[in-house]
Amino acid sequence: MAADGRGGRADRQRSVAFAGVIGGVAGAALAGHRGARAAGAGAVAGAAALAACEAVARARQRPGEIPPLWARIATSAALVAPLGWAAGRVTGVTVGADRIGADAVVVAAGAWTAGICAQLGIRVPVGPQRGQIVHARLPRTDTAAWPVVLSDEDPYLVAFPAGRIVAGATREQAGFAYHATVGGVGGLLAGAAGLAPGLREAELLETRIGFRPVTSDGRPLLGPLAGGLIVATGHGPEGLTAGPWSGLAVALLALGQPPVTDLAPFDPSRFQA
Numbered sequence: 001m002a003a004d005g006r007g008g009r010a011d012r013q014r015s016v017a018f019a020g021v022i023g024g025v026a027g028a029a030l031a032g033h034r035g036a037r038a039a040g041a042g043a044v045a046g047a048a049a050l051a052a053c054e055a056v057a058r059a060r061q062r063p064g065e066i067p068p069l070w071a072r073i074a075t076s077a078a079l080v081a082p083l084g085w086a087a088g089r090v091t092g093v094t095v096g097a098d099r100i101g102a103d104a105v106v107v108a109a110g111a112w113t114a115g116i117c118a119q120l121g122i123r124v125p126v127g128p129q130r131g132q133i134v135h136a137r138l139p140r141t142d143t144a145a146w147p148v149v150l151s152d153e154d155p156y157l158v159a160f161p162a163g164r165i166v167a168g169a170t171r172e173q174a175g176f177a178y179h180a181t182v183g184g185v186g187g188l189l190a191g192a193a194g195l196a197p198g199l200r201e202a203e204l205l206e207t208r209i210g211f212r213p214v215t216s217d218g219r220p221l222l223g224p225l226a227g228g229l230i231v232a233t234g235h236g237p238e239g240l241t242a243g244p245w246s247g248l249a250v251a252l253l254a255l256g257q258p259p260v261t262d263l264a265p266f267d268p269s270r271f272q273a
């Protein structure tokens, strides 16, 4: 385009600046699902990478030549990245025959979260830890004000009104197998009777089973996973205690408001290489 050196330089500078803008938008789009800070860092990295790429390509370009193939591929990829990001957004949920549109969707399905996200092609590293817990009753005994008894190892004992005593709980890798076992119940009963011998006379009521959502590092998964998709799971044995705080944290995230605290330690993508 330019007959003189100045015009050629100006042309190159314009194309490098333009590449920087495209790279910035692409970087922000690709990193945006991880929050505003990540989007900013992605924009800077994308702008720098594509601008450098364009600068090298233009410096090597001879008069009359089109830019080299690798430069054209890089620019094309950066141009379609925001489209891919927009197309990949979660835009609501389907419940039976009803479709509910939403700007953000929080998956908080406990140990089942991985299965739900797998339907979207997203791997969430959380799985079930089975817990068996035994309920018994001491007839004609007022247990309402009895204290919780914690021992160094399970079981612990929790008293409820009307004579009900609970001994919990096993921690087992058994997948989603929804049944009590002789070993599990036997261990809890033996431990409970050892802690409180008076329980030998208690009436055995039932054994309940639950699945704690566990992660390999013991920390919850709280945060964005993809465009419009947020996850809140992995609370292991502490979800009843920490659940309200986590609920507030992801609600603020879904509304685009500042977090209650730094959620980086709970970043759902922290296990990715």
Ligand SMILES: Cc1cc2nc3c(=O)[nH]c(=O)nc-3n(C[C@H](O)[C@H](O)[C@H](O)COP(=O)(O)OP(=O)(O)OC[C@H]3O[C@@H](n4cnc5c(N)ncnc54)[C@H](O)[C@@H]3O)c2cc1C
Binding pocket: 108, 109, 110, 111, 112, 116, 130, 131, 132, 133, 168, 169, 170, 209, 210, 211, 212, 213, 232, 233, 234, 235, 236, 237, 238, 239, 240, 241, 242, 243
């Ligand atoms: C025996 C036992 C004792 C425990 N004791 C304590 C304790 O003393 N203190 C404590 O803090 N924590 C305790 N916990 C841990 C606590 O129960 C869990 O951390 C907590 O329940 C996790 O909450 P959540 O909402 O992530 O998952 P969950 O409570 O498992 O809830 C997930 C929900 O998602 C639903 N769901 C799954 N798939 C779908 C789907 N496709 N569509 C719609 N819904 C779906 C499930 O039915 C379930 O209701 C205990 C757990 C067990 C098993």
